[in-house]
Structures are given as C-alpha cells and as structure tokens.
Amino acid sequence: MPETMRALAHHTAGGPFSEVELPVPTPGPRDLVVEVRAVSVNPVDTKVHGGDPGGEAKVLGYDAAGVVTAVGDEVTLFSVGDEVYHAGSIARQGTNAGFHAVDERIVGPKPRTLSFAEAAALPLTTITAWETLFDRFRVRPDDGGTLLVMGAAGGVGSMVIQLARALTGLTVIGTASREESRRWATDLGAHHVIDHHDLVAGTAAVAPDGVDLVFSPRTAGMIETYAELLNTGGEIVAIDEPEGLETLPLKDKSQTLHWELMFTRPLFEPPDMVAQHDLLARVAELVDAGTVRSTLVEQLEGLTPENLQRAHERVADGHMVGKIVLTM
Template identity: 50%
Template sequence: MTTTTMRAIASYRGLPVDNPESLQDVEVPRPTLRPRDILVRVQAVSVNPADVKSRIALEPSADPRILGFDAAGVVEAVGPEVTTLSVGDEVWYAGDATRAGANADLHAVDERITARKPASLSFAEAAAMPLTTITAWETLFERFGLTAGSTGTLLALGGAGGVGSIMIQLAKELTALRVLASATRPESQKWVRQLGADGIVDHHRLAESAGEVAPEGLDYLFSPHSHGNIEAFARIVRPFGHITAIDEPAGLDLLPLKPKSIAWHWELMFTRTMYRTDDMSEQGKLLETVAGLVDGKRIRTTLTTTVDDFSATGMREAHRLVESGRTTGKVVVAR
C-alpha cells in the first residue's frame, strides 16, 4: 500500500550549520504531481553555494522548508501530460527554486527541466553536475553566444569550484577558446589543470596575474566573485569583451567598464523556471546533450566528495564543507 507521507530533510528558520536544528529529519506529505511533473525517487543530491544561501536566509516558519536543487534518481510516477520520460528512467536535474526541494525520499519536478542521466555515471556522480552544468552552458552559449568556432581567451574565476570545474571542460570541448582558470591552492591548481585549463591566474592579485598569463587581455570572463573586482575587470578585459556574473554584490558600480564598451551579463539558471518561460525545455535538452558528452568520455563528473548519509546529519556535514569555501569540485549526499 502506498503511504501518504515521506521522509525529508528540512529547515524551519535560518541557523548556523553547527546548530542541529539548522537541518532536521521530518515526515511530510508525498508530493502532488502537476500535469507535466515526474515523481523521482531521489538517490543522491549535491550541495551548492545556492543551497547554503537559501538555508541561511530562511525566515522563521511553522512549516518545514525542504531545500535542495541538484538531484539524481529514478522516476516512480508521471503526470498525465508527461511525454518525454517513463517510470523506471534514471534521471538528473537541477530543480526549481519556486518549489519544494530535492532533499527528500520523493521529489516532484517538471519533465521539461529533466533528462535521463548519463548511463556511465553513478547517481552520486550524476547529482554533482546539473545546476553547475546549466549555469556554465547558459553562460558560454547563451550569454556569451559562443560556438564551436569561437576563439579568444576565457577566464573562469573560481576555476576549482562547481561552475568553474564544468565550464573549463565545456569550453575546451565545444569551442576553440584558450581557457584560463583562477586557483591558488596547490590542490586547486592541480584540479583545474586536470580538467583542461590552459593557464592559471591568482585571483588574490587578479589584474597583475591575468596580465602575466594573458597580456593581450581577456575576451570573456566568468565571475562568481565580483565585489571589489570591477576595476581589475576593466583592466584585464579587452575592448568589446564580455563578463557574466552569478553573484549579487550590493552597490555594484559597473561604470569602470564603460570606456571599453565591455558587456555585462547576468546568469541565473533558475530564471526559466521562475518565470515559466516558453523555452523551459532548453534545460532538459542541454542536460541530454551533456549526458551524451559524459557517456562519450568527453566530459567528466565534477564530484570530489561523497557523504554517504542521506539524513539531516549528513546534509549538515555537506553544508559545512561547502560553507568552508575550500572544496574543489562538488560535494554530494547519497543513500
């Protein structure tokens, strides 16, 4: 007999990760499917900086809030209008910030932002990738408008992080760019070189280091850390270059970029689901494309740490690791 409830990991208010109440094991109703939803039996989730920000920012509530974006699992049921996936399919996806998250036994997600996971990856290896892959893909091919024939120099700041780790690979495989990455610790530098970075920049001395590695200047720059860096960006990016940022620093002043006519782009991979855009299915399509690249051995998982404890205790440990700011690649919580 099908039960009407399920286990989940939830928060009632924003608390420090060391507080046992910051993430708790709870019993909640099973999700109700919308017409185009699939119901996924979740096998693994990854923790992103976005998860940490969401947890910390929670206002007090009497109702549990289930967090979690990236997930991989098995389709257990489908809505009446689902056409692309079937019960039993193994899937991966990055979720929807407007709905309950994936840190649960079961998760309802729209089929249009979901795809079959790479067959060659475990659930943990797959769960590490969707959110950062979508962010990197949309940055490269939608914000920057790159193609297979695009040339020039790209710098991915935070190269050893989740987005940087997949952006390096996508840019090397699918464009003709020279790809640079910022990394300072020896383990981070080793990681980005293994992923294909052509050169390394020290973000603690950004303008000087980038000038040494790319004296001709940068054509494209990806920034997860824009605060205090705009003057340096203006120095190292070439005239008519492009910058895409994913952070939201208060009081950001972009005027130093104007003399070079440098274009500034924002990237938020949740925009399509937040606004239910007509092209929501593009996210599912790009995940399908990347699954083919993974199974073709052209792209590798960015998983580096697995917490084998799908409970509040395991989730707090994963959040603690991500909050430390010293992880390379991705942290995953698996069953």
C-alpha cells in the same frame, strides 16, 4: 509508491536540520515524481538556508539523481523507471527528500556511465555553465578568444572549463591559489592556471593582449580589475548578487555585464524552458563519451541531518574543490 516520505527540513533562518514526514508529492501535468537516490549541496543551499522559511518546514536541495516513479498527464519526455538527473526550482520544495516533484522540461536523462552520486554532482553547475557560455556569452563552436574563469576549481568553474574545452575554441585561463585547486583546474582542461591573488600580473603573463570573456562567481570589488583585464567590447557573466555593484568602469571600453541565474527558466517558464532538458541530455552524451567528467569529490553515505549540516559547512567555507554529494 508510499503515501508519505522522509525529508530533511529547517523551520527557522539558519536553523538546524531535522527529519520530517511529508506527503509524497502528486505530479502536476508536466511533472515527474523522482525517487531520489543522491543529492548534492551548492552555495544556493546555504543562501536559502539563511532566509526565513516563515515557520514552515523548508526542504532544501537543488541537485538530484534518481528514478522516475510517476508522471503527469502531459509528460512526453520520460516514463516511469527512467533514470534522471536535475536541479529543480527554488520556488518548490527541494530534493533533500525521498521523492521530488519536478517539471520534465528541466530534467535530463542520467548519464549511463555514472553512478547516481556522480550524476547528482552535475545538474545545477552544468546548467549554469552552459547558460553562461551559450546563452549569455553566445559563444559559437568555432569561436576563438580568451576566457578567464574565476574560481576555476569550484562547482560551476569546473563545468565552465570542461564545456568550453569540449564545445568551443576558447583559450581557457583558470584562477586558483592552492596546489590542489591548480591541479584540479589543469586536469579539467584549463590551458593556463594563475593565482587570483595577483590577477592582473598573472593574466598579463599568459594573455598579454587581454581577455575577451570573464566568468565571475564573486564580483564584489572586482569590476575595475575586470575592466582593466578585458578587451574593448569584452563581457562578464556574474552569478552572485553583490550589493551596490558599480559598473561604470566598464563604460569606456564598451564592456558588458550579464547576469546568470539557472533558476530563471523554472521560475518564469518561458517558451524555451525545455532548453534545460536539452542541455542536460547533451551533457549526458558528452559524459558517456568520456569528454566531460563528474565533479564529485566527496561522498557522504546517508541523507541525515548530521551529514547535511557537514556538507553545508564544507560548502560555506569557500574552499571546496568540486562537489560534495549525499547518497540515500
């Protein structure tokens, strides 16, 4: 393994990406060092890019697929040569580099039937969707009820639909306004797809008795509407962080708002941290069985500053269907 690697970094808030040479990471006791073959870009990348890196070379990237090239002394789940996929941690350097150090407890075996590019589209959104359904909503396999998936054609929405259909009895309603987005959500398994521009009327048309659960990637200004749509005791999972969010409209019907951050386990290392490894392994099985599919839509050849900038712009415009991936 080489001593140094090429990476893409920025040095100022929102600043340009440039190639830098950094040391290849040395694995900690529970770490893998992964030779990165493909990465994808998520909204969190654009958000962190806008923060001040303090003059240091900040490497972004919170999705990758690659090959294990070194392991720490306490690693038990993987060996050198294994093909893996993972999302990493916002507390560490990212995946936009030749090699990436990551705790084995948040890494999964790459689905055998997928290319590295197809696999790199999945980890962050898969973890977020799984934790939304099974950690926050605590849905069980035999549970019924109705789930409203806002932004159904987005990265996380796409995985919420697929996992809900594959592993629960929920009726899934997705929201989408463009024909491309509506078709995408339907193809992934949504029972109904409605236009978010007329959410109340659209929901009433397909779920006249109301909905039980709402997945919300953009929550600002929506709480009163969600309170109206949700049944008594209904629940929301939000993955954004709108300033000054007022939740009082949820009180009358004893409704609940949950927060979901898939980086919580990597940041705080709770006793169940390995749950992210387990869920990625389970989803790899679902992919290989043909039950869940990759959400890769656009692939850029080469991890270059120009391609990374282009991918950030595509994600930031808010109209992405599925995921965009850069390959080495």
